[in-house]
Amino acid sequence: MLIFRSEEHLQNWCDARTLPRGATLTVDQVWALSQRWYADRLDPDFSGRTPAEVAQIFAELNLTGPFWQFETSEK
């Protein structure tokens, strides 16, 4: 995940690499995701999340659509 000064910089980067756009989030959105995703990482009992728990986090943050779906590949 990379950060860009602006939409123009992001599009320049994609164009230069002929890469399709993925998902573009604001800093505030990623901060909210970080707080949700990493809040329990230092818990001694942290042992991962189920796909349903991940889906719940994404749904709470309105990260929806195919890009955020679990599908079959482990993540």
Add this chain to the structure above:
Amino acid sequence: MSHPTNIEPRNLAVRHFVYAHFVQHARPPSAAETAREFNMSAGQAEEIYQKLHRGHFLFLEPGSAHIRMANPFSARQSPFRVTTGRQTYAANCAWDMLGIPAMLGVDAQIEAECADCGGKITLAVKNGAVRHHNELIHFAVPFARWYDDLIFT
């Protein structure tokens, strides 16, 4: 993402030790350091590292028992630097640079680089909010493929 598993208590304890070591020293423990902490052989510590790697609890340098990532921490220097009152940490990516203060629950100064132009970007986390300049963070790889090539992701 690691899935909840029947991870052995000792392996869970090693996972936690790795994170606590990263928090304190801004680097992961070597297998020898973990072995000393748990009164085990270095080979046993390496074996646990491999199990944690396979379970996506941390990530090793390819072909080695050296920890490269314990997300959000990076053992390698990176363009994403996070300074708290305790340490300066390297993050794996633009998400993880926010993940470090989120995980630690602390204020932080963040220095990063625009991936397009290389220009310096500074963010500040203070009192639970991020000060920024409307930068954008791009996720190139769909969630289901994040672990296909984690370094690229």
